[in-house]
Structures are given as structure tokens and as C-alpha cells.
Amino acid sequence: IDDTSLFKYVSEMGNCSDDMLNLDSLRKSLVREEDTIIFSLIERAKYPVNSPLYDERPGFSGSLFEFFVKESEAVQAKAGRYLSVKENAFFPDNLPPSLLPPRGSQQVLNPRGASININEQILNMYYKNLLPLITSDGDDGNYAITADRDLDFLQALSRRIHLGKFVAEIKFRESPQDYTRAILAQDKDSLMKLLTFESVEEMIKKRVEKKAMVFGQDVDLNENDNVGNYKVNPSVVSRLYGEWVIPLTKFVEVEYLLCRLD
Numbered sequence: 001i002d003d004t005s006l007f008k009y010v011s012e013m014g015n016c017s018d019d020m021l022n023l024d025s026l027r028k029s030l031v032r033e034e035d036t037i038i039f040s041l042i043e044r045a046k047y048p049v050n051s052p053l054y055d056e057r058p059g060f061s062g063s064l065f066e067f068f069v070k071e072s073e074a075v076q077a078k079a080g081r082y083l084s085v086k087e088n089a090f091f092p093d094n095l096p097p098s099l100l101p102p103r104g105s106q107q108v109l110n111p112r113g114a115s116i117n118i119n120e121q122i123l124n125m126y127y128k129n130l131l132p133l134i135t136s137d138g139d140d141g142n143y144a145i146t147a148d149r150d151l152d153f154l155q156a157l158s159r160r161i162h163l164g165k166f167v168a169e170i171k172f173r174e175s176p177q178d179y180t181r182a183i184l185a186q187d188k189d190s191l192m193k194l195l196t197f198e199s200v201e202e203m204i205k206k207r208v209e210k211k212a213m214v215f216g217q218d219v220d221l222n223e224n225d226n227v228g229n230y231k232v233n234p235s236v237v238s239r240l241y242g243e244w245v246i247p248l249t250k251f252v253e254v255e256y257l258l259c260r261l262d
């Protein structure tokens, strides 16, 4: 792709928001999403694992949790949630249409890349790795509120991870030549190397651990009373980012770039 066609592509993007096209401000959005993710993790960790919520149940064609998510997503779809390219449903098939009209198209992304949805992978990671790590054993019967906390947490994770599409778009626009070479060769390893900044990743892992200490401490009026008492183990939050959030964001970035020139 030469500079002229890149310029044409960028100018055709028309009314895209500046915030989504600048790596610094997009990174600020990722930092803000950390707060949402950590608070929703703390909220979910208040309840035990409540495993019957996730078991197949007669009458629900799946688990109670799946039923809860599908019904919640249907309401949110009607209220326009999925009109935003930043939102991806966990069960996107058969969602009802929005009752609100679309809010002016934001065609920042390549249309094929924009439709990438790895929520199935996020959900599997959640059941298999995350829930056992952040919850205690047990069943207190509070299934509806537990499912509500799960969904909040999952939506925050999903939003953060799928912002990788925007990060990838910006990176492509910043170095079109380097990326084009790797995209034409469909070379995932080179793409992964090009988009990786290890120092940024290290900083994120340290910052989320610190945020977990600050957000998760017990606050009372006697100073120093609760030092070291946290609602979730801060190292679990750093692990969450190091093992899942950042790798899945990078996976989305690579998938996006692979179809960027389609």
C-alpha cells in the first residue's frame, strides 16, 4: 500500500473519532478499562464459585448462566448496546434489532476486522482458568446476582480485549510498510513481534497489581489497620493481565491485521 492510497483510505474514514486513532489516547482508554475490570473482579469474588449456575439444566437449553446472558444481551441489544463497534455479544446469534437508530457510522476499522469476536474464547478462559482462581469453593444459592456480576466482569474483559482492533489499526497506519509486508505473507509471528512492546506490558502488570491493592483494601478510620488485607489477591490481577488479558488483546490485534488489507 503506498502513501497515496493510505491517505485516501484515511480520508475516507470521514467521521471517525480522533481518540480512537491515536495510540496515546487509546492507551488511556485501556488504562481506564483496568479500573472497570478490577472493580468487577472484586465484585464477582464476593460470591463463592456457585457452580450449579454453570451446569446444564433441564428447561434452559444450556445452563442458567447462559440463559441469563442471552436474555440480558437481548434487552441490551434492543437498547442499542451492540450498535457500538466496541461492544461484542457473547451470544451474537439471533439477537433482536436495536429499537434505537444507529448513531452515525464510525468507520474507523476495516469492516472484516471490525466483526472479529473472540468472546467464545474469553468465556472458555473464564470458566476454566479465571473462576477457579478468583472465587472460593462453595454454593450460597445466589445464582442471579452471581450471574449478573459474571456478566459485568466478562463484558469489561471483552471490551478491553476487543479494543485490540483499534490498537492494531493505529499501529498499521503508523507503519504501513512494515505491516503490509507481514500481512501479505500472512506471517503471524512477524506481526506479533511488530506489535509487541514488552516494557509497556511489564508496566501494565505492575500497575494493575498496585491498583488491586488500592481498590481492594479495607478502608476504615484507623490508619494502618488493614495493611495487607485485600479483597482479591493483587498478584492474581497481575496474572490475569499477563496470562490472559494482554495475550488475548494481542491475538485480536494479529487477527485484525491478517485481514487488514482485504
Ligand SMILES: O=C(O)C(=O)C[C@]1(C(=O)O)C=C[C@@H](O)C=C1
Pocket: 027, 030, 167, 195, 196, 197, 198, 200, 201, 204, 245, 246, 247, 249, 250, 253
Ligand atoms: O499498547 C499497545 O501497544 C498494545 O498493543 C496493547 C498491549 C496490551 O494488551 O496492553 C498489547 C501489546 C503490547 O505489547 C503492549 C500492550
